[in-house]
Amino acid sequence: xxxxxxMCAHYVYxxxxxxxxxxxxxxxxxxxxxxxxxxxxxxxxxxxDEYRIVRHQx
Numbered sequence: 511x512x513x514x515x516x517m518c519a520h521y522v523y524x525x526x527x528x529x530x531x532x533x534x535x536x537x538x539x540x541x542x543x544x545x546x547x548x549x550x551x552x553x554x555x556x557x558x559d560e561y562r563i564v565r566h567q568x
Contacts, residue, residue, distance in 0.1 A: 517558055
């Protein structure tokens with residue numbers, strides 16, 4: 511399943527710098543593997559599901 515950074519919970523907008531960034535704390539080796547593989551199968555992808563709590567309450 512291909513992932514999109516736009517739908518990831520770790521991909522947030524920084525108001526001060528005026529751009530989006532990934533907040534996952536990676537070391538150099540992890541970052542090199544991430545860049546080499548591309549964004550298709552990111553091991554850190556977590557769906558940004560705003561309604562998870564609401565569904566739990568129903």
